[in-house]
Amino acid sequence: MRVSDHFEKTAIANPDVEFAVFGDLRVSYAEARRTVHAIATALSREPGLRAGAVIGIYSSNDPRISMLQMGINRADFAWVGVHDRNAVETNAEVLDFMDGELVFFNSRYEKEVRQLRAGNSRVRRWICIDADSPEGESLASWLDGKFEEFPYSKPDMMRRACLVPTGGTTGPSKAVVHTHYTLEQGLIAQEKAFRIQSRSRVLSIAPLSHAAGMFAMAFYPSAGTNVIMSGFDAEKVLHLIEQERITHLFMPPTMIGALLVHPKVKSTDFSSVKMCLTGAAPIAPEKFKEIVALLGPVVWESYAQSETHMPVTVKAPEDYILKDGSFNESVLRSAGRAAEYVRIEIMDDDGNILPRGQRGEIVVRMPSLMQCYYKNPEATNEVSAFGFHHTGDVGIMDDAGFVTIVDRKKDMIVSGAFNIFPSEIEKIIHEIPAVLDCIVVGAPHEKWGEAVTAVIQLKPGQALNEDEVLALCRERLGGMKTPKRVEIWSELPRSPVGKLLRRVVREKFWQGHWRSI
Known part of the structure; x- marks a missing residue:
């Protein structure tokens, strides 16, 4: 079955159970199902959209993201999460590379959508999910007259169901294609691996348009409730x-x-x-x-x-x-x-x-x-x-x-012909109570090729002496792996989903050099 079929089964059996909680808004499975069917109906009537067409979702956390995913899935289209923290230029590349034809967006990004519309002719329609907007028709208006049962049809489980950009903040260098089959297998495996029980209540903090949304789907078969935070x-x-x-x-x-x-x-x-x-x-x-x-x-x-x-x-x-x-x-x-x-x-x-x-x-x-x-x-x-x-x-x-x-593999530091793996050093530095996060990279060095360099972000109100870091590393790792340099930064760079960006730190040290290793 598609993930939307698992949702459908639960919604019919548990209509009054809370599907989502978002601030003061509480949505039951019955209410969510009604909206999901309306979205599928409206998409099926959208001129020019063929099965498998790519549809973007550009929004901060909102329960409508989950309903859009289920509606898109039920109508046999594919969604792509357009990350709300990416630069406009990056999202323009994402939509162009993924061949996006329709985009649902949140009104808080009207300025960005205006820029995207000006530079992207492939997207034929923009729909604002939460308000009337000069940049596109409102979701309420678009769904008007479409609240009806969307008929079931046997899906091609090998057809693409979603695309996941993997290019980070530098553009869509690659995009993962998941099918109805692989999404269902992931849902089943997560439910089993994490021993999800009936009526669980999951707190969704990270973006629902990405990994957090996939995690939330694993709770649908057991009538779980998704409590959503905007950040x-x-x-x-x-x-x-x-x-x-x-x-x-x-x-x-x-x-x-x-x-x-x-x-x-x-x-x-x-x-x-x-x-x-x-x-x-x-x-x-x-x-x-x-x-x-x-x-x-x-x-x-x-x-x-x-x-x-x-x-x-x-x-x-x-x-x-x-x-x-x-x-x-x-x-x-x-x-x-x-x-x-x-x-x-x-x-x-x-x-x-x-x-x-x-x-x-x-x-x-x-x-x-x-x-x-x-x-x-x-x-x-x-x-x-x-x-x-x-x-x-x-x-x-x-x-x-x-x-x-x-x-x-690509993060390895080569210093004096020795291979050094940064995470080994980072784990030691993380033991220091004042350290919140740490990234270790190889910085250019005339003699050694690369010098082990530690960049640290401290917990609020904490202080740290460089000698303390060096002494601990020397004791635990020996001289070869001990950083030659320690820097304290107020904030380490992170991707839109919160991952530390080693690449950005490393690039800072290699700027202006003709080589990067």
Whole structure:
């Protein structure tokens, strides 16, 4: 079934259950279903749209995003999330590259839409989801007279259902294509891997148009409620956990770090929380322990990619907490082991599967893998070499199957002919209590080629001496891996979804040089 069919089944069986909560707005499954059918009906009557056409969603968090995704899916079109924090130029490239034909947008981006309309002739219609707008017809007007049952038709499960840009803030260098089949497989796998129970209440903080929206879909089959925030606010997160009796959280390490230092965190009632899932970036073991101390044994970690959709690895509480209540330190440092339905291997550059304990690229086989990179067969073939999907991440698998990610292949620093993996150094620096986040890169050096350089963002109100960082690294890592330079920045660069941008930091140090390695 398509993901919209799973939604449909739940909405019919549980019409009065809350589908979404957004501020004072509460939407039942019956109300959401009515809107989903109207969206599908209106799309089916839109002149010129053929099955599989790409439709953009350009909005900050709003329950209408989820309803649009389900309506687009039911009508057999494909959606693409147009990130609201990207530069206008980037979004113009995204829409052009993805062949977007219709875009739903939020009125807060009217200025940006005006610029996009001026430079993008491919998009034939712009529809404002929340208001009347001079830049496009309102969703209410567009749906007028369309509130009727949209007939079911047997879908082609191999048809594309969504496109996911992977070019970050530099443009749509690649776009992942997921089909109805891979979306359904991801939904099923997440529901099983994270043991989602009936009537769960998930707090959505990250953009619903991207990974957070995919996570929220996993709660549809069990009549889950999606409590939506328009953006991250630590105090509001704490308030909503209590007020809405949140059972499931998904937060990248950057959000968790900010939550841990909030003055109200220790007075918050977390008793409703059954799972706090973190991912999107490695998390330092010391920070992981802090979260467990705060929430109890409900903290999970998962590793996935846009290309895989469903989790590649899962680390559950019983994996890292021993029977005596202490932590299994080696497991704590890992990203977990293969989720169900997933095969993981460590491979060298020649396609050989390496023995346990050896370092190499993490490669996988799994049912929710992308169909391809959009309009890029060369990249598709490259990432699928030797019969596995190549993650581009370097890892080590132990005898129990736990995978520790040591870095991305391209992030490796070569200093004095030695290969140095930044994450190994970052994990040590993260142990310093004053550190909020850290990025280690190779900066140009006349003698060594690259000098290990640490750039640190501190927790609010904290101070740090460079000598403290160097002494700890020298003690734990030895002289070769100890940074030659430490800088404190007020803010580290992040992508629209909150991932730290190592590339941006590295580029700063290599500006003006004729080489970049």
